[in-house]
Amino acid sequence: MNALVPLLVIIPLIGAAVTLILGRYPRVQIVISVSALTAVTAAAGVLLAVVDSTGNPIVVKVGGWEPPFGIVLVVDRLSAIMVLVSSLMLLGVLIFAVGQGIADRDRDTPVSIFHPTYLILAAGLFDAFIAGDLFNMYVGFEMLLAASYVLLTLGGTGSRIRAGTTYVVVSLVSSLLFIGAIALIYGATGTVTMALLSERIRALPLEVQMILCAALLIGFAVKAAVFPLSFWLPDSYPTAPAPVTAVFAGLLTKVGVYAIIRTDKLLFFDVPLTVPLLIVGGLTMLIGILGALAQADVKRLLSFTLVSHIGYMIFGVAIGTELATGATIYYIVHHITVQTALFLVVGLIERTGGSTSITRLGGLLKKAPYVAVLFFIGALNLGGIPPFSGFLGKVGLFEAGAASPSPLVYVLIGAGAVTSLLTLYALMRVWNMAFWRPKKDVEGYESPMIESLQESPDAVNGTATGVATANRTSVLMVGATTGLIGLTLCLTVFAGPLFALADRAAGNVATPDSYVESVFPGGTP
Amino acid sequence: MSASLTLVVLMAVMYGTGVYVMLEKSLTRILIGFLLVGNATNLLIFIMSGRSGNSPIIDDGVTGAEIVDPVPQVLMLTAIVINFGITAFILALIYRSWWLSNLGDEGDDVMADEDDEEAMEADQAEIFHTSLEDDDEAVRSVLEEGGDSDDDDAPHAQEPSEQERDVMR
Numbered sequence: 001m002n003a004l005v006p007l008l009v010i011i012p013l014i015g016a017a018v019t020l021i022l023g024r025y026p027r028v029q030i031v032i033s034v035s036a037l038t039a040v041t042a043a044a045g046v047l048l049a050v051v052d053s054t055g056n057p058i059v060v061k062v063g064g065w066e067p068p069f070g071i072v073l074v075v076d077r078l079s080a081i082m083v084l085v086s087s088l089m090l091l092g093v094l095i096f097a098v099g100q101g102i103a104d105r106d107r108d109t110p111v112s113i114f115h116p117t118y119l120i121l122a123a124g125l126f127d128a129f130i131a132g133d134l135f136n137m138y139v140g141f142e143m144l145l146a147a148s149y150v151l152l153t154l155g156g157t158g159s160r161i162r163a164g165t166t167y168v169v170v171s172l173v174s175s176l177l178f179i180g181a182i183a184l185i186y187g188a189t190g191t192v193t194m195a196l197l198s199e200r201i202r203a204l205p206l207e208v209q210m211i212l213c214a215a216l217l218i219g220f221a222v223k224a225a226v227f228p229l230s231f232w233l234p235d236s237y238p239t240a241p242a243p244v245t246a247v248f249a250g251l252l253t254k255v256g257v258y259a260i261i262r263t264d265k266l267l268f269f270d271v272p273l274t275v276p277l278l279i280v281g282g283l284t285m286l287i288g289i290l291g292a293l294a295q296a297d298v299k300r301l302l303s304f305t306l307v308s309h310i311g312y313m314i315f316g317v318a319i320g321t322e323l324a325t326g327a328t329i330y331y332i333v334h335h336i337t338v339q340t341a342l343f344l345v346v347g348l349i350e351r352t353g354g355s356t357s358i359t360r361l362g363g364l365l366k367k368a369p370y371v372a373v374l375f376f377i378g379a380l381n382l383g384g385i386p387p388f389s390g391f392l393g394k395v396g397l398f399e400a401g402a403a404s405p406s407p408l409v410y411v412l413i414g415a416g417a418v419t420s421l422l423t424l425y426a427l428m429r430v431w432n433m434a435f436w437r438p439k440k441d442v443e444g445y446e447s448p449m450i451e452s453l454q455e456s457p458d459a460v461n462g463t464a465t466g467v468a469t470a471n472r473t474s475v476l477m478v479g480a481t482t483g484l485i486g487l488t489l490c491l492t493v494f495a496g497p498l499f500a501l502a503d504r505a506a507g508n509v510a511t512p513d514s515y516v517e518s519v520f521p522g523g524t525p
Numbered sequence: 526m527s528a529s530l531t532l533v534v535l536m537a538v539m540y541g542t543g544v545y546v547m548l549e550k551s552l553t554r555i556l557i558g559f560l561l562v563g564n565a566t567n568l569l570i571f572i573m574s575g576r577s578g579n580s581p582i583i584d585d586g587v588t589g590a591e592i593v594d595p596v597p598q599v600l601m602l603t604a605i606v607i608n609f610g611i612t613a614f615i616l617a618l619i620y621r622s623w624w625l626s627n628l629g630d631e632g633d634d635v636m637a638d639e640d641d642e643e644a645m646e647a648d649q650a651e652i653f654h655t656s657l658e659d660d661d662e663a664v665r666s667v668l669e670e671g672g673d674s675d676d677d678d679a680p681h682a683q684e685p686s687e688q689e690r691d692v693m694r
Contacts, residue, residue: 164618165618
């Protein structure tokens with residue numbers, strides 16, 4: 001079993017190398033990257049089953065070095081869940097991207113660089129999830145960030161370079177904060193192995209703990225797009241190609257949330273974070289969703305709902321009880337799936353409708369009824385309509401909040417409910433404009449003023465690519481999107497067992513001593 | 526833990542200047558700022574190794590008290606490599622954004638320009654080539670005439686000079 005753990009990182013890396021060498025053979029590239037991700041998904045499934053049945057984390061000492069000196073990889077239930085969900089998402093989006101490439105009959109650029117970069121992103125992601133020491137987590141972050149820089153600026157068009165510049169600079173600053181925090185933590189404790197840190201940080205004065213915790217949290221909060229540090233996200237994500245945006249939206253911010261959970265529960269559980277995190281979480285929810293209401297572009301709108309829903313996860317982390325952590329884990333899984341699926345649906349809308357702006361879309365229900373159904377299910381799910389998983393996740397969080405009551409928690413529950421309703425409002429506006437209203441209403445809307453607006457680069461971009469690529473969806477694209485939407489429905493149908501699994505994972509997370517014991521069976525040095 | 530004051534001051538100065546330069550709008554300055562701050566962070570990691578000492582090679586008779594802590598050096602090395610890769614990417618990004626801002630949309634039609642240039646170059650090369658061929662032909666004719674001169678072909682007899690005939694013989 002232990003051999004499977006490093007494979008999670010090694011398989012995508014080898015796949016990346018091979019696809020880079022075979023850049024001239026797109027079909028071979030597709031076969032290799034799909035099979036690499038399938039293998040990782042299978043490995044992650046097996047690991048989750050094993051870890052869940054034994055209840056103990058799997059610890060791998062890389063290179064045979066003993067823990068405080070060598071690197072350890074630790075797979076507990078939380079890591080395994082994250083790896084499994086993200087590998088499923090990566091696989092689904094990859095199939096969508098392949099379908100899009102086939103629909104475009106795009107035989108050379110930029111597909112030749114897409115597959116290697118995508119696999120490196122996957123490797124970095126999995127490395128960050130299974131890292132047993134802070135520095136390895138930093139390396140995982142850097143791998144996935146470097147790959148994401150390339151994916152975001154794919155093709156090097158003006159708008160992507162502009163968006164990419166913001167994204168790169170913001171990510172660099174957050175990485176520098178992260179590694180600066182690691183240096184300080186090393187200075188204070190003399191180790192970067194998380195299991196050992198968990199013990200040694202407890203021995204530090206509380207003030208020092210708070211400084212270290214704040215340094216680390218700010219670095220992660222930039223990556224997770226938590227409120228005061230979230231403004232880069234809606235500006236940079238929507239310009240990327242649809243599959244890339246879907247992966248970024250689904251996974252990259254959640255790595256930040258995962259890192260916050262890990263450090264908060266394993267390293268800094270003595271630091272009183274509840275109140276600041278509650279305030280920040282509430283503001284993230286409300287300000288994010290207010291931004292979404294003002295958007296006409298569906299991709300930008302979804303990016304704002306993404307920021308807003310990060311607030312729910314921060315809310316869950318802030319409450320800090322085992323119940324809340326379980327609900328947070330379930331919510332993360334739900335949100336990864338539904339957000340990725342919705343961005344893929346938007347990719348389909350762009351193809352069939354020729355635009356992503358709701359002022360210019362119309363009549364899609366008649367034109368593409370199947371896409372309409374997919375969007376409707378995803379929208380209801382994200383908006384938190386019962387019986388979908390979005391509703392269940394939010395109820396779980398609110399229940400956990402009500403179980404550890406304080407005035408601020410009740411305010412947050414109210415804010416969460418309002419955010420949920422506003423999300424539904426924003427998405428139903430998209431539904432009404434893009435799908436429900438007849439096409440002729442849009443054409444009647446074509447006043448000269450609108451025509452002059454179309455001269456702006458975005459509009460021209462929309463029409464140029466839109467008209468050229470309208471109605472060019474392939475079976476693979478629709479199939480991949482259907483698969484992901486189906487997965488969100490599975491989260492609803494199997495909510496009982498999944499919530500139980502999330503609670504067991506939270507049980508692991510809530511008892512850092514069991515984590516420490518599995519890394520150091522004979523006691524810490 | 527003890528640390529060299531020089532390193533601490535150097536780190537502080539690099540952080541200060543780096544952050545200041547990073548606040549500029551120009552992408553190149555942001556890169557320079559990033560390099561300064563990144564290296565300041567490397568110094569920070571290095572300072573965390575504490576007192577100086579011998580190189581950390583465990584040999585007979587070497588105790589832990591004599592050698593320097595190797596872990597920060599390893600972390601630093603990794604961070605340097607990562608910074609190097611990111612710097613290379615940002616340089617490419619700067620070049621591309623310079624290209625787009627200076628050439629705009631026409632910059633994307635660069636292939637057409639290159640084709641034109643290539644065509645022109647090809648034309649010039651052809652001219653050169655034909656002229657070379659002409660030269661060759663002239664030389665050949667000279668040679669042939671030299672060879673033929675014994676036969677005393679009338680039309681070509683006058684062209685080669687007396688000296689050339691001498692050389693040929």
